[in-house]
Amino acid sequence: MAKILVNNSGPLEGEVKISGAKNAVLPLMAATLLTPDTCVIDDVPDLSDVMVMRKMLESFGAVVSMSDPGKLSVNAAEITTVEGDAELVSQMRASTMAMGPLLARCGKVVMPLPGGCTIGKRPIDLHLKGFKALGATVTEDLENSSIIIEAPKGGLVGDAIYLDFPSVGATENILMAAALAKGPTILENAAKEPEIVDLANMLNKMGAKIKGAGTDTIRITGVDELSGAIHTVIPDRIECGTFMLAAAITRGKVLIRNGIPGHVRPIIAKLKECGVSVNVDEEGILVDATKGNLVATDIKTLPYPGFPTDIQSPFMAFLTTVEGTSVVRETVFENRFMHVVELNRMGADISTDNSREATIPGGKQLHGAKVRSTDLRAGAAMVLAGLVATGTTEVSEIYHIERGYEDFVGKFKSLGADLMRVEEHDV
Ligand code: EPZ
Numbered sequence: 001m002a003k004i005l006v007n008n009s010g011p012l013e014g015e016v017k018i019s020g021a022k023n024a025v026l027p028l029m030a031a032t033l034l035t036p037d038t039c040v041i042d043d044v045p046d047l048s049d050v051m052v053m054r055k056m057l058e059s060f061g062a063v064v065s066m067s068d069p070g071k072l073s074v075n076a077a078e079i080t081t082v083e084g085d086a087e088l089v090s091q092m093r094a095s096t097m098a099m100g101p102l103l104a105r106c107g108k109v110v111m112p113l114p115g116g117c118t119i120g121k122r123p124i125d126l127h128l129k130g131f132k133a134l135g136a137t138v139t140e141d142l143e144n145s146s147i148i149i150e151a152p153k154g155g156l157v158g159d160a161i162y163l164d165f166p167s168v169g170a171t172e173n174i175l176m177a178a179a180l181a182k183g184p185t186i187l188e189n190a191a192k193e194p195e196i197v198d199l200a201n202m203l204n205k206m207g208a209k210i211k212g213a214g215t216d217t218i219r220i221t222g223v224d225e226l227s228g229a230i231h232t233v234i235p236d237r238i239e240c241g242t243f244m245l246a247a248a249i250t251r252g253k254v255l256i257r258n259g260i261p262g263h264v265r266p267i268i269a270k271l272k273e274c275g276v277s278v279n280v281d282e283e284g285i286l287v288d289a290t291k292g293n294l295v296a297t298d299i300k301t302l303p304y305p306g307f308p309t310d311i312q313s314p315f316m317a318f319l320t321t322v323e324g325t326s327v328v329r330e331t332v333f334e335n336r337f338m339h340v341v342e343l344n345r346m347g348a349d350i351s352t353d354n355s356r357e358a359t360i361p362g363g364k365q366l367h368g369a370k371v372r373s374t375d376l377r378a379g380a381a382m383v384l385a386g387l388v389a390t391g392t393t394e395v396s397e398i399y400h401i402e403r404g405y406e407d408f409v410g411k412f413k414s415l416g417a418d419l420m421r422v423e424e425h426d427v
Pocket of ligand 1: 022023024026093094120121122123124125126127165166167168169170310332333376377404
């Protein structure tokens with residue numbers, strides 16, 4: 001298994017270009033199953049999750065090719081099966097994004113139940129609630145731990161759906177299913193993330209009739225069929241936030257090109273509260289922490305447009321280095337503090353009275369240690385901590401990081417970070 005060795009790197013300086021968003025490209029790829037025509041998706045990041053989704057599409061019979069770097073072409077004219085591949089689903093929860101498109105296009109889908117992961121049990125009850133509201137029946141095949149979802153004989157029928165929680169995945173799956181349902185669907189308490197808007201934009205290019213994406217009420221008027229489209233993925237706001245924090249934690253100065261400021265407002269606001277200078281202009285987002293004297297702040301993660309849960313662990317790493325005590329509350333996932341133990345191995349001295357609230361005393365000089373990536377964002381957080389720790393930090397299980405960050409090591413090196421990727425036997 002590969003690791004990343006990180007040495008104390010001093011202030012990062014320079015500029016970095018943000019890649020296409022992992023959490024946008026995965027649903028966009030799933031949406032190509034909705035049409036027999038060819039779809040072309042541009043700015044696709046080179047990530048292991050994208051490779052898994054490509055294999056998922058091919059397992060259903062789609063023909064997938066990468067004509068130029070980042071340009072993915074998918075043709076799902078022939079759907080050869082509606083049964084999800086258990087191995088692929090176990091590798092990546094986002095494989096469940098195929099449920100909505102296959103149910104809408106083929107009238108049936110059999111999906112192995114996605115495993116939970118380190119950040120929580122991550123059920124799909126809200127996805128299934130949406131499909132049932134559109135007339136589908138859901139039966140559990142306990143023997144094969146999978147679910148069978150079937151549309152009525154005449155196809156899905158639009159209806160009103162209320163999401164108990166603004167689930168990103170459920171919103172995306174329901175959007176894709178309702179796009180081909182008969183009649184109107186109104187989705188209330190929908191997720192408002194930019195990735196939802198990106199998906200709705202591509203679906204509308206394909207001929208769907210979706211209004212209100214990005215608000216908590218989305219109206220979909222079903223159509224009989226969808227055609228192909230050409231679409232460019234939005235930049236990755238979580239990668240953008242990660243590099244903003246890399247500048248902040250190292251007290252450096254980094255220009256982040258092509259990140260969308262409107263997608264990272266909570267991160268800009270919180271960094272400013274800590275005393276970091278953040279300027280936005282046509283060049284990009286300039287994060288300047290060279291003036292130092294940074295202070296603590298409190299963080300509470302919420303669905304968009306609140307503070308993003310995916311930036312919670314990188315921000316916590318940063319908070320260990322500023323003067324004063326911070327409190328971090330995680331409200332989206334029930335177990336997303338696994339990185340606390342790892343940061344404490346480096347001397348962070350963080351305490352948590354449950355898996356929802358952590359107290360960070362701050363003002364720490366972290367020291368290098370052997371630490372794990374407990375999820376992809378926590379892995380990035382450990383690298384950030386390693387940049388300012390004394391000595392060398394060895395971050396293992398970096399396959400998590402490579403799921404969601406394109407050229408992670410290369411981009412950090414271009415900013416002056418002293419780190420390297422090594423295979424287990426090299427260490
Ligand atoms: C998406 O996951 C992202 N993944 C996650 O990013 C992100 O953290 C999350 O949204 C929240 O923003 C992708 O887009 C591929 P949810 P998703 O459904 O769709 C509960 C990363 O690091 N819930 O909004 O799985 C669930 O248990 C990843 O890039 C139900 O109870 O998130 C969780 O507590 C991590 N029932 C909360 O909602 C359901 O049917 C948020 O889940 C669905 C979700």
